[in-house]
Every structure is written in structure tokens, then in C-alpha cells.
């Protein structure tokens with residue numbers, strides 16, 4: 366059995382690695398265990414947007430009806446695979462309960478605040494640790510191809526403005542001036558100046574190496590299989606590479622966290638929301654900053670020598686099956702919004718599972734009944750954005766320090 370540590374982190378995605386890094390930085394002895402390779406989950410092939418402006422929960426007024434309509438379309442951006450699954454039913458109940466104006470308007474400023482803190486931490490972290498991950502702060506451009514899309518986008522921008530995230534509305538000509546490869550005939554855009562982007566695997570692996578340099582231990586191919594608990598506390602964690610002991614255990618296993626939590630008698634409503642990305646060698650006529658293709662609900666990100674397109678949200682359980690029609694729909698959108706020419710056959714297709722919470726807020730904090738476990742999951746569409754602030758918050762919770770943001774809205778106990 367390995368030496369007893371101050372903390373054991375389960376999961377080597379952006380959330381687990383950020384938590385491990387900030388705990389080590391606070392002077393704790395920390396071990397991270399990962400079932401496969403580091404950054405092999407949702408944190409690998411995502412769009413790499415660091416976007417406080419993506420503060421909108423999926424649970425919004427009218428979304429349930431919209432989702433039902435979309436579910437009938439095989440290439441729609443949102444899809445729930447009909448199946449008999451009690452966890453899915455329970456999740457859908459929480460989701461429809463949160464899909465109202467009051468919950469939505471309560472969540473937006475909370476997520477925005479979290480995102481702003483995380484962006485500031487990214488600036489600090491990347492400079493302090495000299496992590497090469499194509500980090501750039503050139504903002505994010507949302508482009509519209511319909512009048513309705515523009516009206517919705519402008520409404521969202523106004524709401525974000527109330528949360529201290531200003532945006533600039535652009536005419537169709539101004540959009541083309543900013544990114545000349547956007548097709549003329551667009552309906553204008555909104556520019557979010559403060560947003561950033563990066564190459565997600567380079568960030569996660571870079572940060573993991575800084576963690577190890579500080580004395581942190583990483584065990585890959587060490588999947589957690591169970592827990593030993595006594596007197597309401599976990600005493601050891603059983604992995605495929607032996608048992609580990611720690612004073613605190615942080616469960617940051619993304620979409621797999623509910624399965625682990627269940628072994629401790631903890632219920633977490635998190636559904637795996639599959640998305641796809643396709644990565645290309647960067648063409649000469651690539652946009653220079655991330656662009657959101659608003660109506661198509663997908664995004665394009667320049668990443669140094671690469672360019673990535675990403676999108677779709679599919680609730681079909683935990684699996685890595687690639688539905689080609691959905692991938693084709695993302696590639697098709699690029700042709701509708703941009704003059705950039707892409708050969709789909711030359712792209713590398715990837716799928717990942719976002720850990721989707723039903724109310725759009727991440728699930729971070731201690732749980733009732735097991736005194737030394739901290740949960741850090743449910744980051745949905747913005748886990749890359751919220752990695753640093755989550756890691757910092759977890760470290761502060763474990764150390765008993767003043768938290769960087771009020772943790773109350775993220776408490777796992779809201780689902781008891």
C-alpha cells in the first residue's frame with residue numbers, strides 16, 4: 366500500500382489535474398489516480414474555449430419542448446436517446462424542474478462569476494508555470510445566419526452584460542472585417558472580447574507535469590474499483606494498481622463520477638452528454654479566433670497548427686459510439702458559415718462525454734454521510750473554462766481556507 370497522503374484525486378481530466386495542482390501548491394501531499402492515460406476523457410478533444418460568456422445552463426425556459434422536437438431529427442444539435450434508464454428519468458426530472466425562467470436567471474450570474482474567476486486564474490497559471498498550450502485572448506465571435514438567431518444572441522449578450530461580461534454587437538460587414546472568411550450574407554454577430562482559447566490536452570498535460578514537479582504522484586492505469594469506509598469516512602481506495610490511503614478523497618471522474626459515488630451511497634444526477642470534434646491541419650484561410658456558429662450550435666477554434674470544429678449534445682449513456690450523421694452536420698455547418706474549404710476525409714474525429722448536471726451548475730463540495738469525500742464534477746459544456754477555479758475551490762475546501770467564490774450554489778446536497 367502506498368504511503369498515506371493528505372489527498373487522493375480520482376480522475377485525470379482537467380478538473381482532477383487542476384484540483385491536484387492547487388492542493389499541491391497549498392503544500393499538501395497529493396496522489397492522483399487515473400483509470401487510463403491522463404487527459405483521455407472529455408478534456409482531450411474539446412473546443413478549448415475559455416469562455417465566461419458561456420454562462421447559460423442548458424436548462425432554460427422552453428428547452429424541454431425544443432429537445433423533444435430535436436430528438437426526432439438525427440442530425441440535430443441536441444438528442445436524447447429514448448431508453449429505459451432510471452438514472453436518466455431521475456435526471457430528466459431535475460432538468461425539467463430547472464428549465465424555468467427563475468432558475469435560469471439565478472444560474473447565469475453565478476456561472477459568470479465562476480467563469481470570470483477561472484479566466485483570471487488561467488492568465489496567472491499559464492504565465493507562472495510557462496505552459497505552452499496555444500493560449501490566446503483574442504475573444505470569441507458569435508456569427509448569426511438568421512434574424513431569429515441574431516435576436517436571441519443579442520438578448521443573451523444583454524443578459525451577460527448585466528453579469529459584468531460586456532459584448533459588442535457587429536453588423537454583417539463588421540463580422541467579415543473581423544474574420545474575412547465568414548461568408549457575406551450573414552446576419553451580423555456579437556463579439557465577446559474577454560474570452561480566451563487554448564489546446565486542452567496541452568494545458569492538462571502541462572499542468573500535470575508541474576504537479577509532479579512539485580512532488581505530486583500520478584498513477585495511470587489505476588482505475589478505482591471500490592472504497593473501504595469506517596465511521597462515515599473513506600479509509601482506503603481500492604484501484605487496479607493496489608490500495609491508496611488519504612485523509613481526503615476528491616472524486617473528479619467526469620461522467621463516471623456518479624458510478625463511483627453510488628458505491629459510497631451518494632446520489633449524483635450527472636448524465637454523460639456526448640459531443641464530437643473534428644481536428645484538421647490548419648488551413649491558410651482559417652479564422653484567427655474562436656467562432657460560434659450560433660444557429661448550428663457548433664464552434665470552430667484555431668489551435669496553433671490545428672483547427673478544430675466541435676458540437677452536438679447527445680444523451681445516449683456512457684459509450685464512445687460515433688454517429689456519423691452528427692459529425693457530418695458539424696462539418697456541413699462550416700461550409701454554411703465560412704468560405705474556408707475543408708476536406709472532411711482529412712479530419713480526425715473524436716467523441717467525448719461532458720458530465721452534464723441538470724441545473725447547469727457544477728457539483729463541487731463535501732457530501733453528507735461521508736465526511737472526507739469532496740465531489741468535483743458536473744461541469745457540463747464549460748469544464749475546460751471552469752477547471753482552475755474548481756481546482757482552487759477544492760483545495761481551499763480541503764485546507765479549510767476562505768473560498769475564492771461562495772460554494773453554496775454548487776453543493777452536492779442540493780440533490781438530496
Ligand SMILES: Cc1cc2nc3c(=O)[nH]c(=O)nc-3n(C[C@H](O)[C@H](O)[C@H](O)COP(=O)(O)OP(=O)(O)OC[C@H]3O[C@@H](n4cnc5c(N)ncnc54)[C@H](O)[C@@H]3O)c2cc1C
Pocket residue numbers: 375376377378379380381398399400401402403404405406407408409410411412413414415416587588589590617618619620621622625638639640641642675676716717718719720741742743744745746747748749750751
Ligand atoms: C465536443 C466537446 C466540446 C467541448 N468544448 C468545450 C469548450 O470549448 N470549453 C469548455 O469549457 N468545455 C468544453 N467541453 C466540456 C469539457 O470538455 C468538460 O466539461 C470537461 O472536460 C470535464 O472534465 P472532467 O475532468 O470532469 O472529465 P474528464 O475529462 O472526462 O475526466 C474524467 C477522468 O476520470 C477518469 N476516470 C473515470 N472513471 C475512473 C475510475 N474509476 N478510476 C480512475 N479514473 C477514472 C477518466 O478516465 C477520465 O480521464 C466540451 C466537451 C465536448 C464533448
